[in-house]
Amino acid sequence: MITIEFWYWLILAAILLTLEMFASGVVLMWFGFGAALTGLVLWVFPELSLGWQLLLFGATSILSLFAWRKSRFFRDPPTAQPELNNRLLSHIGKRYVLNEPISQGSGSLRIGDSTWRVRGKDLPAGTQVEVVGVEGIILLVEPV
DSSP states (O other), X not given: OOOOOHHHHHHHHHHHHHHHHHSSSSOHHHXXXXXXXXXXXXXXXXXXXXXXXXXXXXXXXXXXXXXXXXXXXXXXXXXXXXXXXXXXXXXXXXXXXXXXXXXXXXXXXXXXXXXXXXXXXXXXXTOEEEEEEEETTEEEEEEO
């Protein structure tokens, strides 16, 4: 019969938590916590079989990972400026002039020193348009 001491789990936890510092993604940390919890439970109940240890490790790791993903820490905090980090959203409601005609529903316009792809009704170059929405990285426009 294989015997695993509690400190094996604590070493595994230390290794996983150390690896988390070098790998991005915040995933190994939750498995490290699962290993640490399993080690602590094994310290309190040293007669716990290997099967129960593995089940406890797997369950606590997966449950803590899902709990973190559902927690408030995973969501973006509400802000007074929701378009702050999305340049495209800041253009909604603004008016610009097409520097290229919209043909077959696709064209472009110049904003500052950047050229943006636009989608809308077919229009000639030089038409003033208003940005009414965003679809991925494309501005949705309508004639003014």
